[in-house]
Amino acid sequence: MKTHKAKRVEITIEAIMQSRLTEALTKAGVTGFSVLPVRGGSGRSGAWVRAGEIGRASGMVQVICIIRPERLDALLEAAFAVVDRHIGVVSIVDCEVLRAERF
Amino acid sequence: MKTHKAKRVEITIEAIMQSRLTEALTKAGVTGFSVLPVRGGSGRSGAWVRAGEIGRASGMVQVICIIRPERLDALLEAAFAVVDRHIGVVSIVDCEVLRAERF
Amino acid sequence: MKTHKAKRVEITIEAIMQSRLTEALTKAGVTGFSVLPVRGGSGRSGAWVRAGEIGRASGMVQVICIIRPERLDALLEAAFAVVDRHIGVVSIVDCEVLRAERF
Amino acid sequence: MEQILTLATNNLLSPIILSFALGVAAALARSDLSVPEAAAKALSIYLLFAIGFKGGVSVSSHGLDAKLGLSLIAGIILSAALPLIAFALLKVMTGLSRLDAAAVAAHYGSISIVTFVAATSVLESSGITSEGYMVAVAAAMEAPAILSALWLISRGGDGRRMDSDLWREILLNGSIVLLVGSFLIGWVTGEEGLTEISSFIVAPFKGVLCLFLLDMGLVAGRGLRRGGGVLRPGVLAFGVLMPLIGSAFGLAAGLMLGLSMGGVALMMVLSASASYIAVPAAMRVALPEADPSIYLTLSLGVTFPFNLTLGIPLYVAVASALTGA
Amino acid sequence: MEQILTLATNNLLSPIILSFALGVAAALARSDLSVPEAAAKALSIYLLFAIGFKGGVSVSSHGLDAKLGLSLIAGIILSAALPLIAFALLKVMTGLSRLDAAAVAAHYGSISIVTFVAATSVLESSGITSEGYMVAVAAAMEAPAILSALWLISRGGDGRRMDSDLWREILLNGSIVLLVGSFLIGWVTGEEGLTEISSFIVAPFKGVLCLFLLDMGLVAGRGLRRGGGVLRPGVLAFGVLMPLIGSAFGLAAGLMLGLSMGGVALMMVLSASASYIAVPAAMRVALPEADPSIYLTLSLGVTFPFNLTLGIPLYVAVASALTGA
Amino acid sequence: MEQILTLATNNLLSPIILSFALGVAAALARSDLSVPEAAAKALSIYLLFAIGFKGGVSVSSHGLDAKLGLSLIAGIILSAALPLIAFALLKVMTGLSRLDAAAVAAHYGSISIVTFVAATSVLESSGITSEGYMVAVAAAMEAPAILSALWLISRGGDGRRMDSDLWREILLNGSIVLLVGSFLIGWVTGEEGLTEISSFIVAPFKGVLCLFLLDMGLVAGRGLRRGGGVLRPGVLAFGVLMPLIGSAFGLAAGLMLGLSMGGVALMMVLSASASYIAVPAAMRVALPEADPSIYLTLSLGVTFPFNLTLGIPLYVAVASALTGA
Ligand SMILES: Nc1ncnc2c1ncn2[C@@H]1O[C@H](COP(=O)(O)O)[C@@H](O)[C@H]1O
Ligand SMILES: Nc1ncnc2c1ncn2[C@@H]1O[C@H](COP(=O)(O)O)[C@@H](O)[C@H]1O
Ligand SMILES: Nc1ncnc2c1ncn2[C@@H]1O[C@H](COP(=O)(O)O)[C@@H](O)[C@H]1O
Ligand code: NA
Ligand code: NA
Ligand code: NA
Numbered sequence A, B, C: 001m002k003t004h005k006a007k008r009v010e011i012t013i014e015a016i017m018q019s020r021l022t023e024a025l026t027k028a029g030v031t032g033f034s035v036l037p038v039r040g041g042s043g044r045s046g047a048w049v050r051a052g053e054i055g056r057a058s059g060m061v062q063v064i065c066i067i068r069p070e071r072l073d074a075l076l077e078a079a080f081a082v083v084d085r086h087i088g089v090v091s092i093v094d095c096e097v098l099r100a101e102r103f
Numbered sequence D, E, F: 001m002e003q004i005l006t007l008a009t010n011n012l013l014s015p016i017i018l019s020f021a022l023g024v025a026a027a028l029a030r031s032d033l034s035v036p037e038a039a040a041k042a043l044s045i046y047l048l049f050a051i052g053f054k055g056g057v058s059v060s061s062h063g064l065d066a067k068l069g070l071s072l073i074a075g076i077i078l079s080a081a082l083p084l085i086a087f088a089l090l091k092v093m094t095g096l097s098r099l100d101a102a103a104v105a106a107h108y109g110s111i112s113i114v115t116f117v118a119a120t121s122v123l124e125s126s127g128i129t130s131e132g133y134m135v136a137v138a139a140a141m142e143a144p145a146i147l148s149a150l151w152l153i154s155r156g157g158d159g160r161r162m163d164s165d166l167w168r169e170i171l172l173n174g175s176i177v178l179l180v181g182s183f184l185i186g187w188v189t190g191e192e193g194l195t196e197i198s199s200f201i202v203a204p205f206k207g208v209l210c211l212f213l214l215d216m217g218l219v220a221g222r223g224l225r226r227g228g229g230v231l232r233p234g235v236l237a238f239g240v241l242m243p244l245i246g247s248a249f250g251l252a253a254g255l256m257l258g259l260s261m262g263g264v265a266l267m268m269v270l271s272a273s274a275s276y277i278a279v280p281a282a283m284r285v286a287l288p289e290a291d292p293s294i295y296l297t298l299s300l301g302v303t304f305p306f307n308l309t310l311g312i313p314l315y316v317a318v319a320s321a322l323t324g325a
Helices: A015-027 A069-083 B015-027 B069-083 C015-027 C069-083 D002-012 D015-028 D037-062 D067-093 D098-109 D113-125 D134-140 D144-155 D164-171 D174-201 D205-230 D233-257 D261-272 D278-286 D292-323 E002-012 E015-028 E037-062 E067-093 E098-109 E113-125 E134-140 E144-155 E164-171 E174-201 E205-230 E233-257 E261-272 E278-286 E292-323 F002-012 F015-028 F037-062 F067-093 F098-109 F113-125 F134-140 F144-155 F164-171 F174-201 F205-230 F233-257 F261-272 F278-286 F292-323
Strands: A004-014 A033-037 A040-043 A046-049 A060-067 A088-097 B004-014 B033-037 B040-043 B046-049 B060-067 B088-097 C004-014 C033-037 C040-043 C046-049 C060-067 C088-097
Touching: A004 A015, A004 A069, A004 B088, A015 A033, A015 A060, A015 A069, A015 F278, A033 B033, A033 B060, A033 C033, A046 F205, A060 A069, A060 A088, A060 C033, A069 A088, A088 C004, B004 B015, B004 B069, B004 C088, B015 B033, B015 B060, B015 B069, B015 D278, B033 C033, B033 C060, B046 D205, B060 B069, B060 B088, B069 B088, C004 C015, C004 C069, C015 C033, C015 C060, C015 C069, C015 E278, C046 E205, C060 C069, C060 C088, C069 C088, D002 D113, D002 D292, D015 D205, D015 D292, D015 F174, D037 D113, D037 D134, D037 D174, D037 D205, D037 E037, D037 E205, D037 F037, D067 D098, D067 D134, D067 D144, D067 D233, D067 D261, D098 D144, D098 D233, D098 D278, D098 D292, D113 D134, D113 D205, D113 D261, D113 D292, D134 D174, D134 D261, D144 D278, D164 D278, D174 E015, D174 E205, D205 D292, D205 F037, D205 F174, D233 D261, D233 D292, D261 D292, D278 D292, E002 E113, E002 E292, E015 E205, E015 E292, E037 E113, E037 E134, E037 E174, E037 E205, E037 F037, E037 F205, E067 E098, E067 E134, E067 E144, E067 E233, E067 E261, E098 E144, E098 E233, E098 E278, E098 E292, E113 E134, E113 E205, E113 E261, E113 E292, E134 E174, E134 E261, E144 E278, E164 E278, E174 F015, E174 F205, E205 E292, E233 E261, E233 E292, E261 E292, E278 E292, F002 F113, F002 F292, F015 F205, F015 F292, F037 F113, F037 F134, F037 F174, F037 F205, F067 F098, F067 F134, F067 F144, F067 F233, F067 F261, F098 F144, F098 F233, F098 F278, F098 F292, F113 F134, F113 F205, F113 F261, F113 F292, F134 F174, F134 F261, F144 F278, F164 F278, F205 F292, F233 F261, F233 F292, F261 F292, F278 F292
Parallel strands: none
Antiparallel strands: A004 A060, A004 A088, A033 A060, A033 B040, A040 A046, A040 C033, A088 B088, A088 C088, B004 B060, B004 B088, B033 B060, B033 C040, B040 B046, B088 C088, C004 C060, C004 C088, C033 C060, C040 C046
16 A cells, blocks of 8 residues: 655653643644553663552653654654653654555 | 564554454454553544543554564555544554564 | 664563563663553464453563664563563564663 | 422532532643543443442332333334434534534434433432333433434435444443343342342442542543534534423423333433433444534533533423422 | 252342353453453452451451461362362363363462352351451462472473562462451451441442452453363363362361361362462463463353352352251 | 550551551562552542542531631641751751752652541541541642742752643642542532432541552552662651651641641641652652652652651640640
């Protein structure tokens, strides 16, 4: 089938920062994203699991955006402004998408 | 280690369509997939979160299939037939896998 | 923005093996990973869903590691030693990351 | 009239309604208060199990009323017929497309089980009894409206297949199965079964309902905040008018069947209420092009609160006036 | 015989069993009814906490019976020995591989705590008391069977290391820790502690058990639908025969220990029941090549329903006949 | 003194504390026992709803005390002032950086609602009543401490903007909204409302608290296992000393306000307790460079258990001695 080049950006960020990130993305013209739960993890700031937690201070989520390649830079700049002082990981992968008109 | 070329297809689709999609994939010869929960997201049809919802009309899931490159087209056609009239996103990434005999 | 080459490794493994895997990864020098829940799936060993389950014998999780390319082999060997006799899937994707000093 | 006002005030100041209001207010104020999805589902399972079980026990105690069969048929007819009226009304009152109008119409033929639960709890507080099999009628009214809506669309030349999967999904919908299943369990085990588990399904029932309505308020408030804009005045007016029309049909059916005062009130409530579980899910599958933010916001954000706050006391008052009880 | 039939009928028509049946039926009919994983786990935590606590309180009230120690030892021996019998039987009755047979055998030495819970609730309904420390015996019987199974495999030349992680995982398994922990808490706080929380752990207990069994029914039904095919007649027969054999050993142990009638019945139930939490998890780690669909379907889809419906009344009747109570 | 010891022993051997201890022990032993996140959140929603509601009902029964306003103001002042003392103390006792010290200080000005809930349950067991509006005071004390901490940092030249989003997040924090909302609902519906739902929010309350504390124990134990190492002796000592200092200020405030003995005790408890929900979340946003393992481990792993086990009985005893009740 006909596919189109795009970028898949995956931002693992503290749950508490999620709304700030998605607002920044929206402002930067990102038209779609999905938020995945993360159960636990480990990094330079230690290990964590969400099980049994009621507070919102611990734990990360994954925000996944698929965008046209030409919009990548705007997205990264917006994301970086939010994650800058925070923990978390931003990764970018080349991908192909169906229905390019949606991005 | 020895790795083998494959494709990673990620289909973000309405939760209510999940079984229809996986059945179509199975019919198209896809031998394995995993379904990831999605907590929320945003797109052309608006923003949503799953928290507190009991109905099955809102919310998406991610179906991830790793397949041999030569099977990609069959998979995409099967997936497209299901998602066609529906919202959601299909993306494809080149990947490498261990234990190629499994795909 | 300035990005750096890295590898995104996604290991879908039985939930019960998660701690063994992450310990092995840590021993192999992997400094960070995230664990995503999986709701259900299907493979050569049959189909499964987590809904309603209280036992720990069924179900998979996804462990995602983003690492520098030069560490890939050590990671794969460590992962393979754990998943070898077990079900599950290991896939590797080329990616770019921000803030390379974190990996 | 005075009775209606008293009932309405009592109702408005009950913990149940106030919990719903708290949820709506918190969502509109963008508080991060939220009930986890798993907890909300667990609460709904509890409520369905309890209400079904108690209905079954009541049938087992009062013997099988000959009217059960007729009431089921009446419910099915109401569910199938109300969407036609709703559709006609929508065409007149609003500028909705055929597709959106049909989707909305389906919701108003079908029922909202929480509205039903809230109504039984109001009846109980007022010491009014009702036919236990009304839960079965509720279950029977879930699906027919969907067929009517699809028929409305196919008449417009836009062929939609009801594939057999969709059929099974609608009829074996989790909430129907649980409601009917626990109704049967209650029926079989009777008062004795109820005694065994009443400190679980009777005593804490209202409190659980409060938390559940808190959650419904949060979801409804969130929907209004996001989707409120899509509702033009005509659509909004429909969301308040249609339950009144529905309740009138329910009233007629209840009186014709000779139901008790509580039974008539519940028949009105069922007819007046709009689905927000079974029908939206079916619409997402069968009419994916219809806009969910219209039907979900209307059903959950307008009609549900209307019925909960003003509708139920009104229907109870009317039923009480007309059954002369 | 008549007593067995009455007990069995009463049992079959209790809300608990009917809830399980509803779950199985819904799953087989492919309804989308499901209990969220988090809710199912929460229910199981509640049940373990409540049953452990009540056992501890009962020990604190009746003083420390000298038989506690002996009962624990008997439980451990039963758990370790039954897999050997099960394994031999499987070799005779079925064509399962050594690995699959050993994995299945481990399940039958270990225990199912829900079966135990259901049995205590049947005993309570019949006004039969039992030794409070039977919960401790249940906990003690969880793990030894796993060792026996691994020993069976290693005898076959196929060396399996029980790494220390696995040891810790099995012995500090969440359900063992919660059961033993709440048993100790109940013991320490006694009747006074029970009074404080009895409206939480006693009153709603049976109702919670209904919802939990609804969920177990859904999971079991789903397992049967998917994995039912792998169960050849021989394996199926084993799933019904082995609990009877196990219960006979439990009976002998209970009588030798001089337990009360309720205690004997519970010892039979423990011996007859098959694990579906601790052992499957251990097997996935230690014997990943064994086929889970065999042991899970057999334990949860065949033996659990058998014990729940027919087994428990039978064991109670036999215990009552032979203890002459 | 003897009274303190008796209270402390009773307290230590209550099911509530023992459940917490079980959780800590299980986590330290690396058991896989865990309460699902959704279940833990559901328990906390229940507790907040119940405690708020009961507080409101109590206000509605005893009339609006003129001291409510003064108590709220006292609470706000305490919450804002205690971080300054905590910060000074941390600078003296520990080698924490300004940032970490300010972050820790914020926690000790704010409050822990579970500590409050546990204290009310100890008071109830001892038949001591207290002002219903103390729940409102608790809510009022959540946020001011955060401002003080940010002010401490900005004084150090390190400018931090409190963006308006953060403001809204803190003030409309889910737990504040639920607590205040259910307080108002209880106030409006009064005893009548309580009667309707007391078998849900009163009867099972302590039992639910047990399960919640089991979960808190698991989380605290896990925190100690992972983060215990970061706590130097000075920091540890602070975690025990600061609650005592806080309670002294709470005592002074309570006596000056002329609160009842129960009210004074609760004011002490609030001042002594350290936040582990609202403040940590705010710190992650506003001071991301501060180390969460310090403030979380200290608040949840040290001060919370200290207050729960020894603090509460001590504060109650002191309040009782000084109010002469
Ligand atoms: N290399 C990585 N791969 C995947 N996830 C990571 C990685 N590094 C960090 N994370 C996630 O981000 C969180 C914070 O990481 P850190 O900032 O390194 O403490 C971790 O707990 C993980 O959930
Ligand atoms: N570009 C995107 N990247 C990631 N997820 C997306 C994207 N667009 C849409 N989605 C997901 O798909 C859902 C439906 O999208 P849409 O059809 O655009 O309304 C959204 O709510 C997201 O969860
Ligand atoms: N090709 C695949 N793509 C994605 N996930 C897979 C794939 N194969 C297997 N899985 C996941 O791994 C589990 C075990 O697979 P298997 O070992 O093939 O039974 C499945 O139930 C899926 O959750
Ligand atoms: Na209706
Ligand atoms: Na057994
Ligand atoms: Na404080």
